[in-house]
Amino acid sequence: MDFGVCTFLTDYGIDAVTLARAVEERGFGSLFLAEHTHIPVGRESPWPGGPELPTKYAHTFDPFVALGAMAAVTERIALGTGVSLVNQHHPLNLAKEVASVDRLSNGRFELGVGVGWNVEEMAHHGVDPKRRTAAMLERIEACRAVWTQDEAEYHGEFVDFAPVWSWPKPVRVPPVLIGGGGPRVLDRVVAHGDGWIPLRISRTELDTFATRVDELQRKAADAGRGRLPVTVYGASPMAVAAYADAGADRLLFALVDTDDPAESLAELDALAELTR
Structure with a gap:
């Protein structure tokens, strides 16, 4: 079992360099950052976590910029997005950002992806919420083409570009961890991902989670793939053994939002x- 940290890195909390060094020094294996480009003032979409949207959602650093800084001051930990809202990026820009962080970190980057919940936010980026999943999957495919081909091209419904040159290439093809908990997410993980990153599996949901992990691995085997790793975002540190028994490979513990760096440390x- 691997243990990591996930957080909303904000302009009022602990800084990127201090956090990255602290995570690595304490023996954690990974550090994942959330992403929101902005929060519309006139938001109508309900936040899945409760009636009031926390302040941190409107104060996040760009995760790729922050992870680049973190890559420069660490040597061992995996660095990732938990999760990147890929529909809010043009795939040529996203492929460049991911490849750059992966090169700066010497192959330690992992791309956690999701479609998002904030309909107003995605609408500002021209994303049709009814087609957001299909659009995300095309963007993932287009990024892989850029990462792996010297003259990459992609022609789809949502993404279309003629052959391009784009360097640097990543040290390795970054693993894509697909977020979500809906009925079709496991099929998306098998078809388009390198792992599953479900959000906040509570202790009362562990039996159902274990069943889904088994189902994921069966689907992967049927598709001729090896075991697909499972990372739980926002796991409870009091249920480590139970997550392991359910089939999780990595737990990401969410840092509590605070404006005091000493509290975060x-x-x-x-x-x-x-976790020792």
Whole structure:
């Protein structure tokens, strides 16, 4: 079992360099950053976490810029997005950003992806919420083409470009971890992903989660693929053994939102102690 940290890196909280160094020094294996380009003032979409949207959602750093800084001051930990809203990027820009961070980190980048919940936010990017999943999958395919081909091209419904040159190429093809918990997510993981990153599996949901992990691995085997790793975003540090029994490979513990860097470091100390 691998343990990592996930967080909304904000302009009022702990800084990127201090956090990255602290995560690596305490023995964690990974650090994942959330993404929101903005939050519309006139938002109508309900936040899945409750009635009030936390302040942090409107204050996040661009994850790729922050992860580039983190790559420069770490040597071991995996660095990733948890999750990137890929429909809010042109795939040529996204492929360049991902490849750049992967090169800066010497192949330690992982691209966690999701379609998002904020309909107003995605509408500002011209995304049709009814077609957001299909659009995301095309963008993933287009990025892979750019990462792996010297003269990459892609022709789809949502993404269309003639042959292009785009360097740097990543050190490795970055693993794509597909987020979501809907009825079809496992098929998307098998067809388009390199792993599954479900959000906040509570202890009361672990039996259902274990069943779904088994189903994922059966589908992967039927498709001629090996075991697909499962990363739980926002896992409870008090249920480590139960997650392992359910088939999780990595747990990401969410840092509590605070404007005091000392509190964040103290929380990292406590999490590190719980996982030893």
